[in-house]
Amino acid sequence: MLLVHCPYCDETLPELEFTYGGEAHIARPENPADKTDDEWRDFLFIRTNVKGPHFERWRHAHGCGRFFNAVRDTVSDRFLTTYKADAPRPDLAVLLADASMKEPSK
């Protein structure tokens, strides 16, 4: 089971308290009427589905109830960070450097 850190409650809690909310930072179109079919497809259906660090949304459903964002490695399922929904997208290079420093020595 994953342990998820809620940035609002500032607690690390079992996955069962949370619901997954899909890929993060997908902005709604500002002028929907101007969008082509290709752009609608990309917005609605195309996902990065990355094998590696993934920017995603979670909701603390059985806690504060709020949505937040996370960066999780989809190979190891390890969270690199979680951050509040209105925070800017973190720099992946910095996160990865931090993570490698915290990695236990082999």
Place this chain on the structure above:
Amino acid sequence: MTHFSALSLLKNALTGQKNWQAQWPDSQPKSEYDVVIVGAGGHGLGAAHYLAKEHGITNVAVIDKGWLGGGNTGRNTTIIRSNYLYDESAKLYDHAVDLWEGLSQDLNYNVMFSRRGVLMLAHNVHDVQSFQRHIHSNRLNGVDNRWLTPQEAKEFCPPLNISPNARYPVMGGALQMRAGTARHDAVAWGYARSASQRGVDIIQNCPVTAIRRGPDGSVEGVETAKGFIRAKKVAVSAAGHTSVVMDSAGVRMPLESYPLQALVSEPIKPIFPCVVMSNTVHAYISQSDKGELVIGSGTDQYTSYSQRGGLPLIEHTVAAICEIFPIFNRMRMLRKWGGIVDVTPDRSPILGTTPVPGLYVNCGWGTGGFKATPGAAHTLAWTIAKGTPHDINAPFTLDRFRTGRLIDEAAAAAVAH
């Protein structure tokens, strides 16, 4: 290659089983093929078999990053059925069931297809209504499916708990008698042996790192761990890793990859005569020929490539199994595992051509690809050979996510895959 028969079994028994040949050679890649198939699961190997057998195209390589049949083909719960709601899906999955019935003869390999019937349980009024709608829709499409009362369901599957006080009361069920199970490994091995016998190279432990495209945009071949392999036609049949492979060709896919878990119990004597699925509580169960109860769970909530999945899902599934079949509540579970399944937004597969000339794709089967193996492979081979969609796979285009012509099995209530 030895033809398997009662006579060949007897002959080898008399000579101490010392003269069996390897069923397929472990090939090294040539520099060029007519067709390269990425992914040596049932779907990819099957496509190679049908390309060779039905279209005479034998200069084919099937390349896999691991060993053949080591992905989802070897990890699923082997359920075969075709009782899907929509016309397009019913045609596709029923085409597969038609092929399953003759597959052992076609391959000269016993895939142990067992038409033991799949019973889908209804636990509430919504289930009853939606299953009855499925039954009517199936009958209009010539797909067998019928309604059982709780007593009839109990007669068909004696371990079932139909007590009105049960945690998940059984209000009836939909039974497809043509449905059942097959031996998953044998499907991969049978297709591999047949394809290889006809000249197809099966290249294992050789990851495809990228698909290379020429200046005109069409496919030139694949980059692999063993060097570049030229091919004018490349078909991607890579399940959970399809997004990763297609990305390298510059095609972004409407897919998300999730872990799907299954588990087996200790082996016991034959007790469970059919397959029972409960979509509402997400539990699927049958008994293998080895005697293990084979139990399938739902997908984890988050995308992942980890091939593990979390314990809460297993707990939930096993709890449901114990409620529906109290007879099993002291069984011990032996093993659990996960596979990575590629899920589309409408829960229907993507099968056929792509915007890239020479690039074909067979993906998006989500949690239910095994049942479709022969049908998907057969129509994919047609599409690769002719360059155009087969009547049956034509609706399952990648383009439907632009046009909006979705085949929305996800919204078709009570669909499990």
